[in-house]
Amino acid sequence: TEETLVLVKPDGVARGLTGEILARIEAKGYALVDLRLVEPDRDRLAAHYAEHEGKPFYEPLLEFMMSGPSVAIRLAGNRVIEGFRSLAGTTDPTSAAPGTIRGDLGRDWGLAVQQNLVHGSDSPESAARELSIWF
Numbered sequence: 001t002e003e004t005l006v007l008v009k010p011d012g013v014a015r016g017l018t019g020e021i022l023a024r025i026e027a028k029g030y031a032l033v034d035l036r037l038v039e040p041d042r043d044r045l046a047a048h049y050a051e052h053e054g055k056p057f058y059e060p061l062l063e064f065m066m067s068g069p070s071v072a073i074r075l076a077g078n079r080v081i082e083g084f085r086s087l088a089g090t091t092d093p094t095s096a097a098p099g100t101i102r103g104d105l106g107r108d109w110g111l112a113v114q115q116n117l118v119h120g121s122d123s124p125e126s127a128a129r130e131l132s133i134w135f
């Protein structure tokens with residue numbers, strides 16, 4: 001089995017979509033190992049998003065992620081890293097496939113950062129690193 005970090009980002013929490021997102025995760029059969037509401041400070045977010053430092057959306061991304069609480073989830077299952085990213089859909093909610101979290105529920109607000117409801121680790125190395133940041 002494998003573990004990944006999932007975040008329900010501030011837009012998902014603020015829009016009341018945490019339950020809907022958790023329902024999709026549970027219906028798929030993944031196991032909730034740990035779950036917490038987190039209001040991350042800049043240091044935690046800078047660690048999480050280190051690979052994006054210097055990109056045009058970096059500052060707006062950190063501001064957005066500090067705009068309210070996120071729900072951090074330690075999720076387990078066979079191939080859960082790939083599986084959750086498949087459930088989430090692609091980054092841009094407008095082009096994300098219907099049937100995915102972002103495709104069904106994500107909105108393009110026309111802002112400098114994509115408020116796309118969720119985050120999921122993209123590799124075993126990222127998952128280990130990110131889980132240590134949020135838990």
Ligand code: ATP
Nearest residue numbers: 057061089090091112113114115116118119120122
């Ligand atoms: P995915 O790779 O599927 O998007 P992710 O959430 O890990 O998942 P990253 O590429 O790591 O995406 O980018 C982190 C976050 O930064 C995105 O989820 C989104 O909120 C924001 N972001 C990424 N690229 C852009 C972009 N070109 N314009 C605006 N915001 C972006």
